[in-house]
Amino acid sequence: MFRIRCPYCRELRSEEEFSYAGEAHIPRPEDPSSLSDAEWGEYLHTRTNPRGPHREMWVHTAGCRRYFNVLRDTLSYEILAVYLVGEMPPEREEAR
Amino acid sequence: MSEPGGVVCRECLDRAFVNVRADAGDPRLRHAVAQVAGVDLPHEPGTWNHADRSRAYWLGPDEWLLVVEGDDGLEVEGRLRDALDGRFSVADVTGAQVQLELSGHDVGKVLQKSSPYDFHPRNFPPGRCAQTVFAKATALVAAREDGAFDIVFRRSFADYLMQWLADAAAEYGYRLAGWNEP
Numbered sequence: 001m002f003r004i005r006c007p008y009c010r011e012l013r014s015e016e017e018f019s020y021a022g023e024a025h026i027p028r029p030e031d032p033s034s035l036s037d038a039e040w041g042e043y044l045h046t047r048t049n050p051r052g053p054h055r056e057m058w059v060h061t062a063g064c065r066r067y068f069n070v071l072r073d074t075l076s077y078e079i080l081a082v083y084l085v086g087e088m089p090p091e092r093e094e095a096r
Numbered sequence: 097m098s099e100p101g102g103v104v105c106r107e108c109l110d111r112a113f114v115n116v117r118a119d120a121g122d123p124r125l126r127h128a129v130a131q132v133a134g135v136d137l138p139h140e141p142g143t144w145n146h147a148d149r150s151r152a153y154w155l156g157p158d159e160w161l162l163v164v165e166g167d168d169g170l171e172v173e174g175r176l177r178d179a180l181d182g183r184f185s186v187a188d189v190t191g192a193q194v195q196l197e198l199s200g201h202d203v204g205k206v207l208q209k210s211s212p213y214d215f216h217p218r219n220f221p222p223g224r225c226a227q228t229v230f231a232k233a234t235a236l237v238a239a240r241e242d243g244a245f246d247i248v249f250r251r252s253f254a255d256y257l258m259q260w261l262a263d264a265a266a267e268y269g270y271r272l273a274g275w276n277e278p
Binding site for chain 1: 141142155156157159212213226227228229234
């Protein structure tokens with residue numbers, strides 16, 4: 001268990017209040033009907049699954065019910081950054 | 097007022113619950129809500145305001161719950177729709193909500209047992225509200241000036257949560273008060 005700072009409630013809240021919503025920054029293809037099955041399968045299923053910092057979406061299910069992004073280390077579970085949908089994680093973590 | 101010892105639970109009846117979603121930065125929004133419900137919309141996360149018979153709870157950056165005593169949800173919804181302009185959502189959710197008032201000396205301990213949220217007065221003074229996990233349900237909890245707490249949750253969880261509260265508060269002395277008792 002860990003705690004996440006909800007960027008909307010502006011409080012550290014228990015993980016129990018949140019739901020994981022998958023890897024962040026995966027754009028939906030502009031024209032899905034033009035993709036091959038392999039490309040569509042890639043979009044649907046292939047994830048980076050890194051060992052270390054991972055950009056992921058969370059939703060504050062039991063709280064404000066808003067989605068946001070988290071940069072979390074999958075080894076230590078340390079939360080390196082919390083940022084809004086539409087934003088990119090802070091520069092220093094991007095430079096990995 | 098808090099009663100010495102124990103936990104007293106009372107259901108708050110005859111209230112209209114209306115969910116409002118709109119752009120928090122729109123000045124017409126605050127004006128419309130003040131005009132219809134007579135209460136100032138809180139813009140600070142995790143806070144609530146009350147005025148006379150109305151309460152407004154912050155639920156999210158563009159979402160609030162209005163609770164108006166002695167009024168009809170559909171009528172409040174209609175008046176808000178007339179007063180608002182532009183892009184907004186107003187929904188009467190009266191039938192889906194239950195509101196309880198929890199008071200008594202040990203009410204804080206029962207809240208602490210029920211939720212991972214920090215309900216200590218240092219973190220949760222009067223005027224604060226939080227939506228959080230409550231037992232195995234979710235609830236909106238608000239701290240009042242008189243030391244009591246208002247809890248709003250979904251009607252379908254009422255049976256479960258009432259039993260949970262009775263069990264959790266039993267060791268302090270639990271009393272379920274009638275809505276019209278002092």
